[in-house]
Amino acid sequence: MTDTIGVMSETELVGWGERLGRGLRPPALIALTGDLGAGKTTLTQAICRGYGVRDEVTSPTFAIVHVYQAPPSPVFHVDLYRLEGPRDLQNIGWDDMVRGDAIVIVEWPGRAGAAIPHDALALELRLVEGDPARRELLRHRTTGVAA
Ligand SMILES: Nc1ncnc2c1ncn2[C@@H]1O[C@H](COP(=O)(O)OP(=O)(O)OP(=O)(O)O)[C@@H](O)[C@H]1O
Numbered sequence: 001m002t003d004t005i006g007v008m009s010e011t012e013l014v015g016w017g018e019r020l021g022r023g024l025r026p027p028a029l030i031a032l033t034g035d036l037g038a039g040k041t042t043l044t045q046a047i048c049r050g051y052g053v054r055d056e057v058t059s060p061t062f063a064i065v066h067v068y069q070a071p072p073s074p075v076f077h078v079d080l081y082r083l084e085g086p087r088d089l090q091n092i093g094w095d096d097m098v099r100g101d102a103i104v105i106v107e108w109p110g111r112a113g114a115a116i117p118h119d120a121l122a123l124e125l126r127l128v129e130g131d132p133a134r135r136e137l138l139r140h141r142t143t144g145v146a147a
């Protein structure tokens with residue numbers, strides 16, 4: 001099941017992300033899908049700011065994982081774009097990240113296959129045809145016990 005949360009300008013998306021971040025309690029995993037340039041990192045930066053991260057949040061495309069400290073818990077920002085496959089997750093400390101009492105925000109979660117927990121908050125950003133300044137934000141709900 002998929003719900004549209006809204007079609008948002010960058011300012012609106014950032015405001016939405018900051019509010020989400022303010023309400024987050026660890027442990028939580030947020031899976032962000034969307035095309036290149038859809039706004040996954042922009043949304044992550046807003047979520048982190050709302051959660052209390054004061055450092056600059058930059059795209060972890062090359063490092064795969066960046067970790068930030070915030071008063072409630074660490075935040076792991078993970079970009080799996082360059083991951084070869086789910087087997088590489090062990091090299092980035094995936095199990096400890098996901099099992100720990102932290103916030104984990106994952107771009108390109110499809111690369112992790114079944115390693116994404118069913119109770120993840122699954123968000124998708126979509127480009128809007130003919131409107132380069134807006135993005136559609138959707139939430140995917142998995143069916144099943146944890147949905
Ligand atoms: N409504 C909007 N919401 C989010 N970003 C927007 C919006 N309108 C324009 N943008 C621009 O789109 C770009 C989104 O880039 P961002 O790095 O956040 O995307 P990404 O999904 O993380 O890409 P990648 O797949 O390369 O990691 C930014 O340059 C941002 O300024």
Ligand SMILES: [Mg+2]
Pocket residue numbers: 040041042059079107
């Ligand atoms: Mg990104």
